[in-house]
Amino acid sequence: MLQKTLYFIFIIAFLFSCTSNTETKEIVSTPKEETTNYDNQITQINDVANRYLDLGRFSGTLLIAQNDSIIFNKSYGLADYKTVKEFTDSTAFKVGHLSELFTEAIIRDMTEQDLLKLNEKVTTYIPQIKQDFTVEELLNHKSNLQTIAQIQESNSNKAYSLIDYVNLSKSNNQENKVTETQSELDYNILGLIIEKITNKTFSEVLEDYAQKWNLESTYLQKTDTTHLAIGYLFYNYRNQGLKITPSPKYQDSMAFSSRGIKSTAKDVLKFANNFENQSFDVEGYLMNDGFSYSLKKDTEKQQTILILSNRKHPVAREMSESIEKILDNEEYELPLLRQEIAINPSLLKEYEGVYAMNENMNLTFVAERDSLFVVMGENKVELKPQSENQFFMNESDASIRFERDENNKVSKAILLDGFLTGNTILKVEE
Structure with a gap:
């Protein structure tokens, strides 16, 4: 049930997605000469x-x-x-x-x-x-x-x-x-x-x-x-x-x-x-x-x-x-491939906290055993790193990217469905 519930929540978020930052680790340059x-x-x-x-x-x-x-x-x-x-x-x-x-x-x-x-x-x-x-x-x-x-x-x-x-x-x-x-x-x-x-x-x-x-x-x-x-x-x-x-x-x-x-x-x-x-x-x-x-x-x-x-x-x-x-x-x-990579475990603590999807629903992220988890009630699902700040779930084709403010502090996350853009959720608690 958790897998279905999480997937449903992410899909609902995507239905109301808005344009947001599109920082990603894979930016490709095209040769400037005319062809x-x-x-x-x-x-x-x-x-x-x-x-x-x-x-x-x-x-x-x-x-x-x-x-x-x-x-x-x-x-x-x-x-x-x-x-x-x-x-x-x-x-x-x-x-x-x-x-x-x-x-x-x-x-x-x-x-x-x-x-x-x-x-x-x-x-x-x-x-x-x-x-x-x-x-x-x-x-x-x-x-x-x-x-x-x-x-x-x-x-x-x-x-x-x-x-x-x-x-x-x-x-x-x-x-x-x-x-x-x-x-x-x-x-x-x-x-x-x-x-x-x-x-x-x-x-x-x-x-x-x-x-x-x-x-x-x-x-x-x-x-x-x-x-x-x-x-x-x-x-x-x-x-x-x-x-x-x-x-x-x-x-x-x-x-x-x-x-x-x-x-x-x-x-x-x-x-x-x-x-x-x-x-x-x-x-x-x-x-x-x-x-x-x-x-x-x-x-x-x-x-x-x-x-x-x-x-x-x-x-x-x-x-x-x-x-x-x-x-x-x-x-x-x-968009990043769904391939797990190794990252510095110390980064995970920076992503921990409560993020508001709307006024009635939050997502909580916790770091345990060198892994990051998304938590709902008593249940939690492990997130796999695609990059230093983007993670995916085995249980669905959704991903989440964490982003920093001008002070280099993690302040929000972008709910993705394999896209470059998605729905922004703000961090409300450490």
Whole structure:
């Protein structure tokens, strides 16, 4: 139970992670001279991808385009670890929030055809919705709707129905407080509007637009899922040690036009290139479906970096930022490997103390027998040193890095999940 409890606490912390110091012992310099064949950069990009693969955080396809030409396109790991199926150019991924880009493009094209107006109330198209917001507010996530998870928390016995959940969100949000997260209901409603106007299913409409955009393998639903990658988690499954485990499946009706689209790396690039003067910067992961992704298209640099992964770790953006630094001939960082090293035991005493995760929960660290332990109640778990100030747990894929203040005194720690950044917890007691 301790292992499960600790893992749960760390994961909860990561869900609310914030940007923090990124000091790490592995900082890599890129040669400053300009290159025309990208040989040096490609070697370092491979290093980045393989490091995250080795850590169990990434498995998927990495595609980089410069000046409309693909300069890097490579896959790592497997699309299906049970059948040992490798990735190919036709391997489709669940692209999560990237689905919104496709849905928005369809909506905007329909406005150009005068099929709908952005400033019209949603009730014009779906009168069953008892809400007062416009199509444009949905596009910009300004509806103030709660997320599906927030609604389910208050209505655990209520089966998902889009219109019912939208109306439930109204009653749950009577004070009109702005929600901190973007609701997937916004774009699911847009998908329903598309269906009402076209008299087609969203899947059929997406197929029509995929042909228009010259996309070969972009879809919402297919009977044949042969080319769809399997989503995976990497965690301590039933206390049997860290293992790659197929993730639970996200309900298709909930994913719909906000999270439900599947696509290949080359199709996503084609889609982005259809909008020549538009930059994209989208990243995220599917909490319940084992996929993560990052699309960064910079029109000024004429550069696109796309990462599609069948692992549920939100490291795609972190990888993308390192790759961008490599392409710009700047220093970049690699997360530390999960390898135990020998350190001076006297350092451990400096890390001892109580650290506040929030006002109701603390973590306590103690040094005993030349080892550092994290304590909860009567139970404790040993931490293994990766560097002089960073430690990992055998029981989960989480790590923790201790950091010092301007007086060289340990004052805080960063909860990591194999990342370079994470959630900061302050030391409150020695």
